[in-house]
Amino acid sequence: MTYPDKAPASVQGWFAAEKSADPAAGMRAVLAPDVVFDFGGRRTQGVDNVVMIVGLMMPAGWLGEVAWRVLPVTTDGKVTVRGVGPGGAPLPSPGGPMGAIDFTFTLDADGLISEIAPQPHHPEPEDLIQPLRPGDTAPDFVLPDVDGAEVSLRPDESRATVVVFTCNHCPFSLGWHDRVQQAARDYAARGVRFLHINPNDPAVNPKDGVEHSRKRVTEGEFAGPYLVDEGQAVARRWGARHTPEVFVLDGHGTVAYHGAPDADVADDSLNAGWLRAALEHVLAGTALDPADTEPVGCSIKWNR
Template identity: 60%
Template sequence: MALAFTLPDTSGTSVSLHEDGAAAAVVVFTCNHCPYALAWHERLQDVARDYADRGVRFLQINSNNAEKYPRDSVDAMRARVDAGEFAGPYLVDSSQEVARAWGATVTPDVFVTDATGVVYRGAPDGDYNDPSLRAEWLRAALDDVLAGRPVAAAETKPVGCSIKWR
């Protein structure tokens, strides 16, 4: 899998996967309109905030075809960022190359990486309708990585809306 990427954020600034020597990076393929992505959104932002000072980089990527899905346009993404809805960069994958390289299939599709590559892939937790779960699967994977342990549950089934391919 080709992990490295550089994508623009909603202001056009280039952001790379590997910057600042982070111990781990979370990459979430998400979007503006999918009910699953919206249901998990706040839990994911909480993880980004809770782990920011622990050496975890948190990147969210919209790879949907914005021509067919205008709610996923850069302008619509920027409006959400400007409204303070994202705890970290919200990146534009207009070519869809990064989503394809990573094998992302749904929104949200969550990946955790460390120096060895992808160590977790799947859903944030077991039920998009239950905020009390607090993205527990993602948190457990990050806790394992930060403690230097192998991730106990390295894969769960990602649940969400299909990525809207060109």
């Protein structure tokens, strides 16, 4: 790893911690007590919480031989560091390569890190649209499940339909998985249908292959069909970018909610609250606020 030697000492210490014998202790030494980790609009505060979420997102050692450089400073008190692979090669990540990753650090008066905001740069296909928003009509689809049987969207046959783009390896998909499945079981008797779609290219991560998906279904992990978007056409037409990413449709196929299952993957007590609230409003025929939240998770692994 090439360290950002022109960065402030606390920023250098944060990167050095990743290669140390005790990464958590190294990070704690350079973080302010009220530090905030801001990723995809989700803000985690406090040293212990930040160390936990960083460990979840970025396991020790995954960065490998990254070359870091400090970008020109445009805002007082902020330092942005960009990492790229050797010779411009794609960066490794816990589930697939990405073009680059930026970390913007805000420092307090003592030089400690008071905020960290990572921004990964995953290449996206040119025909990827903006995500469907509340009020949009969802495009229909027919996809095979893990056994090859064709499954279609058919929103008019249910009181509500939940489409979840997910996968087999992303820690956010796995972290929210049980909450989403329990919601599927709880709402099945009320006429709600859940469809799970794996859009990831298994050439990027073999865990997203059909065999692994079939094993999870066989073991009873899914309360609804698990579909394979092999050509990624559905993800592109829906504008999905993350795993997980949730879309709730009413009986006319209109998007009523888009975003994350709830506010915090690390808090099981939230119980997919945003998803459940969306379903309650669709079933009651009332408007939802908020109807659009920021999905938080791994980026979809595109086959380009």
